[in-house]
Amino acid sequence: AQKVTQAQTEISVVEKEDVTLDCVYETRDTTYYLFWYKQPPSGELVFLIRRNSFDEQNEISGRYSWNFQKSTSSFNFTITASQVVDSAVYFCALSEAMDSNYQLIWGAGTKLIIKP
Amino acid sequence: EPEVTQTPSHQVTQMGQEVILRCVPISNHLYFYWYRQILGQKVEFLVSFYNNEISEKSEIFDDQFSVERPDGSNFTLKIRSTKLEDSAMYFCASSEAWQGDYEQYFGPGTRLTVT
Numbered sequence: 001a002q003k004v005t006q007a008q009t010e011i012s013v014v015e016k017e018d019v020t021l022d023c024v025y026e027t028r029d030t031t032y033y034l035f036w037y038k039q040p041p042s043g044e045l046v047f048l049i050r051r052n053s054f055d056e057q058n059e060i061s062g063r064y065s066w067n068f069q070k071s072t073s074s075f076n077f078t079i080t081a082s083q084v085v086d087s088a089v090y091f092c093a094l095s096e097a098m099d100s101n102y103q104l105i106w107g108a109g110t111k112l113i114i115k116p
Numbered sequence: 117e118p119e120v121t122q123t124p125s126h127q128v129t130q131m132g133q134e135v136i137l138r139c140v141p142i143s144n145h146l147y148f149y150w151y152r153q154i155l156g157q158k159v160e161f162l163v164s165f166y167n168n169e170i171s172e173k174s175e176i177f178d179d180q181f182s183v184e185r186p187d188g189s190n191f192t193l194k195i196r197s198t199k200l201e202d203s204a205m206y207f208c209a210s211s212e213a214w215q216g217d218y219e220q221y222f223g224p225g226t227r228l229t230v231t
Contacts, residue, residue, distance in 0.1 A: 043205060045222040102214050103172055106159040
């Protein structure tokens with residue numbers, strides 16, 4: 001079974017639109033961490049955010065915001081007023097202590113295309 | 117800002133050859149990781165390493181793979197006899213500690229092409 005599911009394979013929007021990338025996770029651990037990474041066309045992995053399982057407070061960083069809801073096991077990522085430079089593949093990842101020694105378990109990624 | 121470096125950026129090799137991918141983790145970090153990403157697919161965990169030994173490995177990390185910290189700065193991934201399906205981007209990462217609230221810092225990756 002998938003531990004991290006990013007159901008949206010590809011999203012295409014026009015610049016300045018808001019866009020939300022979905023992430024649903026599965027874990028038996030009570031202590032775990034959730035991450036978002038950006039992978040631009042150049043290929044590197046850029047860390048965006050880390051959230052631990054005890055902190056359900058939503059976070060906003062500029063045009064980026066994250067909505068963590070344990071009740072639905074979701075950690076969604078919203079880009080407000082999207083820009084062409086936001087075009088990338090975005091990965092959600094889970095890190096859990098039980099059975100995995102905090103390795104990162106990755107979702108399949110969502111390719112985001114921002115059209116000018 | 118300290119960063120993880122990887123060399124080479126691109127390696128082309130023939131099937132059956134051995135390759136060594138090199139990483140220099142951030143100097144005060146103690147935990148090291150290798151991940152791979154087959155083109156167009158998700159990132160997959162290969163192995164974690166601490167205190168000069170493997171602490172965790174995935175089922176991908178079979179006998180043809182090995183890791184080593186040959187000196188105080190390098191962390192290497194060796195593939196003994198490469199196969200076509202080993203073609204992927206290989207990412208090295210390091211962290212100060214292994215708990216999840218310590219960020220894993222990623223290198224820029226090595227693109228391995230097996231022909």
